[in-house]
Amino acid sequence: MPRSSRDLLALVGLGVAGLVVWLLLPATGLSAGLRALIWLPLAACGPGYALTAALFPRTEVGRAERLLLSVGLSFATLILGAIALAQLGVTLTLDVWAALVETVVSAGCLIALLRRSSDGAPRAPLPRLTQRQWVFFGLAGLLGLTALALAGTPLAATNVQGYTAFWMLPAGDADAPQLQLGAESAELTIVSYRVEVSVGTGSAGEVARLTLAPGEKWEATYAIPEALRGQGVIAARLYRLDVPDEVYRQVLLWP
Amino acid sequence: MTRTAPARRTPPPLAGSRLQAAEAARRAAARRVLTYGTWGRLPELTLISATGLLIIAVADALSRWGYGPRMEGLFWIGLLTILIPLTARLLTPRVTRNELLGLALVYGLSLYLIKYMQSPFGFTYADEFVHLFNTNQIYTTGRLFGLNTILPATPYYPGLAAATAGLMQLAGLNGFGAGLVVIGLARLTMTLALFLFFERLTRSARVAALSTVLYAANANYMFWSVQFSYESLALPLAVMVLALLLRREQGRMSAERLGLTVVTLLLIGTIIVTHHLTSYFLVGVLTAWALLASPARDRLYRLVAAGVVRLERTKWGAQALRLARRLVGRPAGTETGLTSGNGPSGLALIAAVVTLLWLFNVATLTVSYLSPVFVKALSSVAGSLSGETSARELFQSDTGVVAPLWERAAGIGSVLVSLAGLPLGLREVWRRRLYHPAMLLCAGLAVAYFGGVGLRLIPEAWEIGNRSGEFLFLGLAVVLAYAHPVQWLRGRARRWARPALVAVVALITMGGTIAGWPPPLRTTLAGVIRVGDEEVRPAGWTAAHWFRLYVGPEHIVAAQEAPGRYMFGEGQQYAFITHAFSIKSVFRAYGLQAWQFDALRSAHIEYLVMDRRRVSNNGMQGYFFDWLPDTAPVDDVILAPEIYAKFDGLPEVSRIFDAGSLVIYDVRALTRAAQ
Numbered sequence: 001m002p003r004s005s006r007d008l009l010a011l012v013g014l015g016v017a018g019l020v021v022w023l024l025l026p027a028t029g030l031s032a033g034l035r036a037l038i039w040l041p042l043a044a045c046g047p048g049y050a051l052t053a054a055l056f057p058r059t060e061v062g063r064a065e066r067l068l069l070s071v072g073l074s075f076a077t078l079i080l081g082a083i084a085l086a087q088l089g090v091t092l093t094l095d096v097w098a099a100l101v102e103t104v105v106s107a108g109c110l111i112a113l114l115r116r117s118s119d120g121a122p123r124a125p126l127p128r129l130t131q132r133q134w135v136f137f138g139l140a141g142l143l144g145l146t147a148l149a150l151a152g153t154p155l156a157a158t159n160v161q162g163y164t165a166f167w168m169l170p171a172g173d174a175d176a177p178q179l180q181l182g183a184e185s186a187e188l189t190i191v192s193y194r195v196e197v198s199v200g201t202g203s204a205g206e207v208a209r210l211t212l213a214p215g216e217k218w219e220a221t222y223a224i225p226e227a228l229r230g231q232g233v234i235a236a237r238l239y240r241l242d243v244p245d246e247v248y249r250q251v252l253l254w255p
Numbered sequence: 256m257t258r259t260a261p262a263r264r265t266p267p268p269l270a271g272s273r274l275q276a277a278e279a280a281r282r283a284a285a286r287r288v289l290t291y292g293t294w295g296r297l298p299e300l301t302l303i304s305a306t307g308l309l310i311i312a313v314a315d316a317l318s319r320w321g322y323g324p325r326m327e328g329l330f331w332i333g334l335l336t337i338l339i340p341l342t343a344r345l346l347t348p349r350v351t352r353n354e355l356l357g358l359a360l361v362y363g364l365s366l367y368l369i370k371y372m373q374s375p376f377g378f379t380y381a382d383e384f385v386h387l388f389n390t391n392q393i394y395t396t397g398r399l400f401g402l403n404t405i406l407p408a409t410p411y412y413p414g415l416a417a418a419t420a421g422l423m424q425l426a427g428l429n430g431f432g433a434g435l436v437v438i439g440l441a442r443l444t445m446t447l448a449l450f451l452f453f454e455r456l457t458r459s460a461r462v463a464a465l466s467t468v469l470y471a472a473n474a475n476y477m478f479w480s481v482q483f484s485y486e487s488l489a490l491p492l493a494v495m496v497l498a499l500l501l502r503r504e505q506g507r508m509s510a511e512r513l514g515l516t517v518v519t520l521l522l523i524g525t526i527i528v529t530h531h532l533t534s535y536f537l538v539g540v541l542t543a544w545a546l547l548a549s550p551a552r553d554r555l556y557r558l559v560a561a562g563v564v565r566l567e568r569t570k571w572g573a574q575a576l577r578l579a580r581r582l583v584g585r586p587a588g589t590e591t592g593l594t595s596g597n598g599p600s601g602l603a604l605i606a607a608v609v610t611l612l613w614l615f616n617v618a619t620l621t622v623s624y625l626s627p628v629f630v631k632a633l634s635s636v637a638g639s640l641s642g643e644t645s646a647r648e649l650f651q652s653d654t655g656v657v658a659p660l661w662e663r664a665a666g667i668g669s670v671l672v673s674l675a676g677l678p679l680g681l682r683e684v685w686r687r688r689l690y691h692p693a694m695l696l697c698a699g700l701a702v703a704y705f706g707g708v709g710l711r712l713i714p715e716a717w718e719i720g721n722r723s724g725e726f727l728f729l730g731l732a733v734v735l736a737y738a739h740p741v742q743w744l745r746g747r748a749r750r751w752a753r754p755a756l757v758a759v760v761a762l763i764t765m766g767g768t769i770a771g772w773p774p775p776l777r778t779t780l781a782g783v784i785r786v787g788d789e790e791v792r793p794a795g796w797t798a799a800h801w802f803r804l805y806v807g808p809e810h811i812v813a814a815q816e817a818p819g820r821y822m823f824g825e826g827q828q829y830a831f832i833t834h835a836f837s838i839k840s841v842f843r844a845y846g847l848q849a850w851q852f853d854a855l856r857s858a859h860i861e862y863l864v865m866d867r868r869r870v871s872n873n874g875m876q877g878y879f880f881d882w883l884p885d886t887a888p889v890d891d892v893i894l895a896p897e898i899y900a901k902f903d904g905l906p907e908v909s910r911i912f913d914a915g916s917l918v919i920y921d922v923r924a925l926t927r928a929a930q
Contacts, residue, residue: 032427039425044440055514064356065502068447071440072495073518075418075488076525082399082417083528091397092417094424101425127293127353136298143305144368147312151372154785158321160880162786165797165914169805184801186791186914215789238913249913254906254924 005116008109011049015105018042022098043101048073050108057115063126077104162187162214166238166249171221177229179253181236182219185212192241193248197222200232209241230255295354297361300341304365307336308372311778315372318778326778334768335761337365338468342760345464346739346753355464356450362468363446367439370481373776376783377431377796377825381816381874383483384824385409386416387430391827393420394430400617404811404829405820408625411618414529415485434483442481445491452498453733455505456693465760466736472669472764473728474771480725489530490725493537496522497729500544500599501693516602523606527613531621534610536726540696541603547692548598583682587689598692628718635715647714650769662769669766670708672759673735677701680734687737700730711770721771735763773875780879793880794914795871798864799826801912802919806862813838813855814864817877818917822864831858842872845897847905856926862911863920867899868892871917881916 017038048070052061061069081100082092090096129137165184172178185191195208204225210218224234238249310333314326341358344350374380378387385406392401392410399413410416415437422433449470454463470476480487496519503515527534546552566572614621638644650658650666658666681698688694704727710720739756768777783792799821802810808827812819819832831838837854842865844851855863869892871877893899893916902908902920912919 036426036428039427040422040436043422043425044436051518055517056511058508058510064447064451068444068451068495068498069518071444072448072492072522075414075440075444075492076521078418078421079414079525079528080521082393082421083413086399092393092399092420092424093397096397097421097424100421129294129298133294133298136302140298140302140305143302143309147305147308147372148368148375150309150312150316151375151779153316154376154783154790155316155320156786157319157781157784157880159882160321160781160784161882162791163794163881163915165794165801165912167801167805167912169911180805182805184797186786186794186797188786213789214786215791249915250910251913252903252910254909 005113008050008053008112008116011046011105012109014038014042014046015102015109018046018098019102022094022102042105043074043078043097045070045074047077047101047104047108048075050105050112051077053112054108054115057112077101160188162189164191164193164212164238164249166236166251168234168236168251168253170253172223177224177255179222179224179234179236180219181208181222182217183210183212183238183249184217185214187212187214189214194239194241194244196237196239197224198235198237199224199228202228202231204228207236293351293353294357295350296344297354297357300344300358301361303340304337304361307333307338308365308368309333310336311369312372315779319781319784321781327774330778331765334369334764337362338761338764339757342465342468342757343753345461345468346756350461352460355460359450359464359467360443360446362471363442363449364439366471366477367442367481370478371435373478373779374782375779376792378434378483379782379878380479380482380484381820382406383434384820386419386483386485387434387824388827389413389416390419390423390430390434391824393417394423402829404831405823406624408531408618408620409485411620412485412528412530414525415483415488418488419483438481438483438487441488441491444495445480448491448495448498449729449732452494452501453736455498455501456691456697456733457688457737462733462736462739465739466733469735469760469763470728470732472732472760472767473724474721474767475725476771477768478772478777485530486533489526489533492522492526492529493533493540494729496526496537497540497693500541500602504597519602520605523602524609527606527610531614531618531625532722534606534613538603538607538610541599541606543696543699544692545598545600545603547695549600552692584686586685587687632710632713632716632719635713636710639713644714646712647717649711658769658774662774665762666766666769669763669770670705672762672766673731674705676735676738676759677705677731679738680736683737684734694733697730697733700727701734702730703727704731776875780876782879784880793878794917795821795866795878796825798822798912798914798917798919799824799828802826802828802862806911810861811859812862812864813841813858813860815842815866815871815877816874817871818864818866820874821878828862831860843898844901845895846901852925855922860926861921861923863902863922864917865899865902865920866917867894868916869894 021035021038049066051073052066052069077100078097081104085092085096085100163186165186167182169180170177171180179197181195181197183193183195190211190213192211193209194206195210197204197207207222208218208220212218232255234253234255236251237247239246240248311330314329314333317329318326341362345355345358378384385403386409388405389401389403389410393399393413393416399410399417401410403410419430419433419437422428422436423430426433426436428436446467449467450460450463452463453466454460457463457466480490499515499519499522503512503519506512506515523537526537563576567576635644639646650663680701684694684698704724707720707723707727710716710723713720781793783790785791795818798818802812802822803826810828811831812822812826812828813831814822816832819830822828823830823832837851838858841847841851841854841863866877868877868881899918902918902922903910905922905925907924909921909924910918911921
């Protein structure tokens with residue numbers, strides 16, 4: 001095996017790892033992180049790298065060009081492969097996607113191994129980093145990660161209005177009609193409420209009293225009393241207890 | 256006298272061994288150079304760029320916290336922290352190719368991260384919801400070419416959605432995560448492809464890096480071009496095709512040329528099934544390139560030369576030519592190995608044929624999607640030329656937000672500076688690369704760019720002017736970089752030229768950013784907020800997720816722009832928003848007329864989502880929390896009650912969800928009853 005084919009062997013190794021994850025995935029429920037760690041580089045660069053190696057076995061392709069070809073041809077593999085398979089009537093499931101990537105990677109690596117000459121000159125090494133340069137790159141990585149972490153951290157907002165979502169859907173059947181009531185708080189503080197239901201002109205009065213913290217949800221099923229059935233539009237009203245006379249949210253159901 | 260034998264001349268080495276020796280020497284030299292220090296100042300500049308990113312992250316965080324537009328200054332400081340040292344370094348002598356390429360990559364990826372940090376919790380651009388819907392359709396059904404009610408042509412360009420759905424399946428990511436990876440890789444592709452294209456075109460890594468940085472100054476590059484949208488993937492692949500064509504042109508071995516042709520064909524196919532406008536641009540560029548490299552070009556040059564000789568014989572002509580030569584210098588000679596007939600005529604033909612086949616056999620809806628845009632633009636241009644249509648207000652958003660004075664000055668200044676640099680760059684093309692078809696093509700694109708700038712003044716044509724910028728800037732970037740005076744100035748002038756040029760690059764970049772994205776949206780608005788230990792999201796998002804969970808996916812829903820796109824992308828509903836079936840008038844009218852009921856029936860609308868905020872009609876600003884009075888960085892006007900409450904009184908219309916500013920109505924009884 002030529003020394004210059006270690007890159008292909010590494011890719012084959014990644015392909016085998018992908019194969020293991022793909023076949024064992026349903027059985028083991030492998031952690032999402034490991035799955036992404038193996039399949040992201042394999043799917044996003046693997047097919048392109050293998051095709052580049054197969055197409056240009058004796059040509060010196062620089063690192064930048066190789067990276068460009070790896071990503072570009074991987075996109076081409078996923079996209080043109082999907083279209084070709086769709087034209088054949090194949091449904092694009094996980095198995096089909098995995099088979100597509102594995103086939104292109106293994107075929108490309110095999111062709112490249114056969115076409116690569118054993119006397120191929122080794123590529124020029126990447127420039128070495130000095131200790132000082134490592135420190136700078138390390139600090140840059142640290143600052144970059146801090147920036148991304150700060151960006152991805154939700155913060156309290158001082159100038160926005162919270163809200164409460166209130167809903168009502170029909171439940172049960174015609175003989176025993178019920179209401180599915182719910183509320184979800186996106187308020188900025190803990191709020192207490194009461195829920196009233198009326199049918200036509202008849203009122204069922206207060207059906208629930210609740211207190212919701214921000215992000216908290218309340219759900220209940222309410223059976224319409226027999227006396228009120230068929231009397232008209234069903235209305236559910238949500239009142240805030242700190243403003244008890246003002247309807248805060250209102251939902252209506254036509255029978 | 257003794258005759259000395261003539262010294263035996265060393266026989267010339269065989270061609271093969273000479274090549275080997277030269278190659279070995281080159282490799283040894285390369286190894287010597289590469290072993291130490293060739294990263295130059297890249298580590299330091301990466302650290303400075305990361306600092307710039309952190310400044311922008313702080314600006315975003317404070318903006319979300321409630322300081323809003325006041326954080327604009329910090330945003331600009333962060334951007335200039337990234338841009339200025341990096342550009343200054345690019346213009347320094349003795350910077351290695353590795354470092355230049357590294358700097359270009361650091362800059363391109365930093366700009367991508369700025370967009371990510373602006374929208375870190377989910378997609379918030381109008382088109383992103385459209386493509387998220389397509390992606391989820393492929394992910395859940397495993398089928399391509401589904402139905403899209405907002406942009407019906409998009410499922411017929413499934414490249415982006417298919418690649419993203421594939422990554423979702425394989426890596427177990429959600430649509431947002433996989434989309435970020437795909438667009439991040441597309442930005443990497445773009446940066447590498449730009450650098451390699453410009454490098455082969457100008458034969459200078461420094462001009463290539465400067466061109467790459469200048470290209471990033473186009474109005475759409477920072478935000479629009481890295482949204483989760485099909486053009487964001489297709490355009491980088493198109494630039495990659497151009498870079499590979501230059502390499503193919505310079506390739507020595509037939510096997511290498513064949514390999515590059517195969518790759519180029521695969522990429523052309525990928526672009527055609529990914530984005531319509533990019534494929535048309537590519538066909539146009541390849542055709543123009545082929546024409547510029549055809550034997551006709553040489554005939555044309557000979558004709559021009561003969562005309563010049565005839566002109567020189569006249570008194571006035573000779574004087575004019577002397578003056579012209581003094582100004583622009585003598586034209587470049589023919590380049591070795593670059594004879595006419597080497598153009599990509601075969602590839603241009605194949606690309607044109609496949610594009611047309613795809614358009615008329617698969618993506619036929621594209622014609623009805625794009626033609627009104629161009630027809631309206633043409634009629635608007637005609638109206639403007641005849642004085643019937645008034646000019647569009649520049650630097651003013653749809654909701655009436657006017658950019659501050661300094662931004663308007665920077666925006667106009669950047670165009671004027673670019674315009675001033677154009678003749679200088681064209682002069683360099685004339686003197687150095689007149690015979691290179693791709694360079695001539697870039698010169699043409701650079702000139703055409705200013706036509707696109709003119710279209711920005713015309714109401715119905717501004718979008719074409721805006722969208723064409725990222726294609727045409729490809730030419731302008733390299734022509735402007737070619738013009739940079741550091742290379743031909745000497746002494747003190749050269750010392751001053753460098754900081755002046757850095758300032759010019761900064762001005763062009765700021766002007767482009769200002770033209771491309773309105774002031775309140777460059778930093779983050781409150782999309783997700785923390786209250787105690789909980790995270791809460793805006794009403795539109797909550798409604799879309801509630802609807803999918805409690806009512807189910809794939810219902811037909813009518814809504815205004817912002818809640819409709821939430822329903823579409825996050826809720827997976829077939830949403831009709833304001834452009835379809837007269838839905839716009841249904842939501843904007845004070846009452847409802849019979850024909851508006853008919854419009855709802857003809858679209859088989861099952862549910863209506865009414866958002867009482869005027870900003871809900873805005874596809875850029877409507878996805879965020881409501882503002883407290885007097886603190887809103889964006890439009891916070893509430894629609895009149897006659898508009899937003901008009902569905903409440905309708906018989907048989909159930910009001911099933913109420914989140915204050917946003918209400919969902921069940922109108923199935925209404926729209927089905929009268930059918």
